[in-house]
Amino acid sequence: MTDAIELPIAANSDVVLVRQRVRTSAQQVGLSLVDQTKVVTAASELARNTLVYAGGGRVRIEVVGNGARGGLRLTFADEGPGIPDLELALTDGWTTGGGLGLGLSGSRRLVDEFDLDSEPGKGTRVTVVKWAR
Amino acid sequence: MERVPILKLGDVLIVSIQIDLQDQGVLALQEDLADAVVESGARGVIIDISAVEIVDSFIGRMLATIASISRVLDAETIVVGMRPAVAITLVELGLSLGGVRTALNLEKGVALLEDRDNARAVAVPR
Ligand SMILES: Nc1ncnc2c1ncn2[C@@H]1O[C@H](COP(=O)(O)OP(=O)(O)O)[C@@H](O)[C@H]1O
Ligand SMILES: [Mg+2]
Numbered sequence A: 001m002t003d004a005i006e007l008p009i010a011a012n013s014d015v016v017l018v019r020q021r022v023r024t025s026a027q028q029v030g031l032s033l034v035d036q037t038k039v040v041t042a043a044s045e046l047a048r049n050t051l052v053y054a055g056g057g058r059v060r061i062e063v064v065g066n067g068a069r070g071g072l073r074l075t076f077a078d079e080g081p082g083i084p085d086l087e088l089a090l091t092d093g094w095t096t097g098g099g100l101g102l103g104l105s106g107s108r109r110l111v112d113e114f115d116l117d118s119e120p121g122k123g124t125r126v127t128v129v130k131w132a133r
Numbered sequence B: 001m002e003r004v005p006i007l008k009l010g011d012v013l014i015v016s017i018q019i020d021l022q023d024q025g026v027l028a029l030q031e032d033l034a035d036a037v038v039e040s041g042a043r044g045v046i047i048d049i050s051a052v053e054i055v056d057s058f059i060g061r062m063l064a065t066i067a068s069i070s071r072v073l074d075a076e077t078i079v080v081g082m083r084p085a086v087a088i089t090l091v092e093l094g095l096s097l098g099g100v101r102t103a104l105n106l107e108k109g110v111a112l113l114e115d116r117d118n119a120r121a122v123a124v125p126r
Helices: A012-028 A033-054 A103-110 B023-040 B057-072 B084-093 B106-123
Strands: A003-009 A057-066 A069-078 A113-119 A123-131 B006-009 B012-016 B044-048 B076-080 B101-103
Touching (some): A003 A012, A012 A033, A012 A057, A012 A069, A012 B023, A033 A057, A033 A103, A033 A123, A033 B057, A033 B084, A103 A113, A103 A123, A103 B084, B006 B023, B012 B106, B023 B057, B044 B057, B044 B106, B057 B076, B057 B084, B076 B106, B101 B106
Parallel strands (some): B012 B044, B044 B076, B076 B101
Antiparallel strands (some): A069 A123, B006 B012
């Protein structure tokens, strides 16, 4: 079972749209209210990163299933500058943008699966999955 | 851009966030509130987030910043109505919101400010 939509992230208003679409999909796959809130919060952080640090990109929102349970997979992709040191970027409080440095590290805690793939000069891809319980 | 109205009730400023704000809207609210505290000489700021579905690090930082700006201006900020799911998520995200006082609802928030005023009246008899 796969059902996917792709949204551009090119402006601040797109970050709001991403939050709203992720919320709708999270409800569709039957995530609890707390889990909806967690995955929407992670999506907000990751969409903002895509916009601010890469100048834009896109997100793929997929409803996924492995037999018994459903889940939501979000893939944020950009062709921005990339992240030179992934471990550092995933450290609580580390920021190059004057933020709180909790977007990547915090999002990782809010989801069930988290994958950060980045190559300097090429771009960044963050994939997260939240499973319904 | 969407702007959140700031209400003045006695010497308290009340803000109720009813829409999903873009980041510029969040920053505008931060500036508007700082200006309003200065202009009105308010003793308290109450931010009602009962309609807010998520608090990410951007909104979290705004709440903490407003709290510290008001403190410098001798006003106290109280965030009221945080949804349980939002509170749980905040903790896991790693936001401590240190320095931000919270209350369950608007009524309790107002009561907290009144307690503070009463305490002052006792400490500084006129
Ligand atoms: N998509 C991206 N492209 C390039 N750099 C990124 C991207 N996402 C995050 N980063 C880098 O990782 C750092 C940490 O990000 P994050 O944890 O969201 O904290 P913050 O956004 O507050 O800085 C950012 O400051 C930035 O340097
Ligand atoms: Mg970030």
